[in-house]
Amino acid sequence: MDLIQKIRERAKSTNKTIVLAEGVDERVVRAASVICEEKLADVVLLGNENKIRAVAADTDISGVEIVDPVASPKAEEYTALLYELRKDKGMTEEKARELVKDPIWFGTMMVKAGDVDGMVAGAVTATADVFRPAFQVVKTAPGVSVVSSAFMMVVPDCEYGANGVMLFADCAINPNPDAQQLAEIAIASSRTWKALMDEEPYIAMLSFSTRGSAQHELVEKVMEATRIVKEKAPELKVDGELQADAALVPKVAKTKAPDSQVAGRANILIFPDLNAGNIGYKLVQRLAKAEAVGPISQGLAKPINDLSRGCSAEDIVNVAAITALQAASMNI
Numbered sequence: 001m002d003l004i005q006k007i008r009e010r011a012k013s014t015n016k017t018i019v020l021a022e023g024v025d026e027r028v029v030r031a032a033s034v035i036c037e038e039k040l041a042d043v044v045l046l047g048n049e050n051k052i053r054a055v056a057a058d059t060d061i062s063g064v065e066i067v068d069p070v071a072s073p074k075a076e077e078y079t080a081l082l083y084e085l086r087k088d089k090g091m092t093e094e095k096a097r098e099l100v101k102d103p104i105w106f107g108t109m110m111v112k113a114g115d116v117d118g119m120v121a122g123a124v125t126a127t128a129d130v131f132r133p134a135f136q137v138v139k140t141a142p143g144v145s146v147v148s149s150a151f152m153m154v155v156p157d158c159e160y161g162a163n164g165v166m167l168f169a170d171c172a173i174n175p176n177p178d179a180q181q182l183a184e185i186a187i188a189s190s191r192t193w194k195a196l197m198d199e200e201p202y203i204a205m206l207s208f209s210t211r212g213s214a215q216h217e218l219v220e221k222v223m224e225a226t227r228i229v230k231e232k233a234p235e236l237k238v239d240g241e242l243q244a245d246a247a248l249v250p251k252v253a254k255t256k257a258p259d260s261q262v263a264g265r266a267n268i269l270i271f272p273d274l275n276a277g278n279i280g281y282k283l284v285q286r287l288a289k290a291e292a293v294g295p296i297s298q299g300l301a302k303p304i305n306d307l308s309r310g311c312s313a314e315d316i317v318n319v320a321a322i323t324a325l326q327a328a329s330m331n332i
């Protein structure tokens with residue numbers, strides 16, 4: 001059974017309810033149907049019921065609950081909750097009432113209120129607009145200062161990582177993390193890896209330099225982040241700064257970083273910033289025809305996950321399954 005199948009299989013036993021906020025998108029409707037049919041989770045679709053049924057056409061959504069944020073009897077409760085949570089940051093009751101009519105905000109409030117276990121959105125909404133409500137309302141988990149994201153990359157016919165499976169981070173949230181934040185992203189990624197894989201994590205802190213082969217402040221940031229990871233989580237196998245070839249390819253590792261316990265066997269790649277991370281994952285996805293599952297959020301108090309707007313219905317099903325597993329691991 002491949003990794004994705006295993007994740008879907010494990011999701012079945014979690015008995016979670018996941019809200020898909022973009023209910024009028026055809027891929028989302030098809031994903032909802034598959035999630036119900038395979039019993040991966042209970043599903044709530046948000047949007048106007050007539051529009052959703054028109055989009056569904058022949059797709060069976062008989063097992064799906066449809067909630068219209070504009071007409072929901074829960075709207076006033078969520079308005080009051082949102083106002084209470086954000087009034088010190090300038091939220092008014094009027095503004096809160098307007099915001100909860102938006103499916104992304106409504107779904108986020110459902111998660112916050114405990115009416116569902118997690119949310120998936122981003123098939124039509126840009127990443128920043130999916131995560132901003134989550135950051136403001138759901139907030140970070142205890143002990144976490146920065147939320148980040150990771151993609152589980154499943155590369156066909158590939159001997160690197162764990163037989164072609166690798167975690168890439170951060171590819172969606174933090175534009176320019178400092179050394180402290182980069183270290184936190186690496187540690188969070190090791191937890192995501194452990195939650196989804198049976199293999200030990202080997203973390204490469206990526207750069208355009210390997211072990212001092214180039215000198216630049218961008219390289220120093222990665223060196224400092226590596227030092228912080230080692231200090232905060234001495235049990236982790238981490239090395240940096242490493243170039244991508246030294247991180248992945250044993251032969252290159254032998255010449256560039258011969259004494260490294262990570263070089264040549266890395267399965268978690270930590271990118272130095274969002275330019276590198278987002279471009280890197282999309283290149284591997286498109287050129288190597290890799291499955292890119294995510295972005296999986298790391299560090300939120302409750303699971304809310306984004307999608308790429310280029311996602312397929314299958315991608316949405318996979319991210320919903322991961323969301324159910326995250327909820328189970330948080331005891332939600």
Ligand SMILES: CC(C)(COP(=O)(O)OP(=O)(O)OC[C@H]1O[C@@H](n2cnc3c(N)ncnc32)[C@H](O)[C@@H]1OP(=O)(O)O)[C@@H](O)C(=O)NCCC(=O)NCCS
Pocket residue numbers: 089127128129131132135136140145146147148171172173174175278
């Ligand atoms: C995610 C993002 C929207 C947050 O930016 P922002 O809304 O300007 O953030 P702000 O600095 O105004 O902070 C808003 C709130 O979110 C919190 N926040 C912002 N980034 C956070 C993070 N990475 N982790 C945890 N909380 C965060 C802030 O603490 C703040 O909380 P508060 O209002 O309770 O004080 C921004 O980092 C972003 O646009 N990232 C890139 C997303 C993107 O385009 N990705 C590429 C495609 S996937």
Ligand SMILES: CC(=O)OP(=O)(O)O
Pocket residue numbers: 122125126127171172278295307308309310
């Ligand atoms: C994660 C990501 O890059 O999302 P999008 O393609 O929607 O910008």
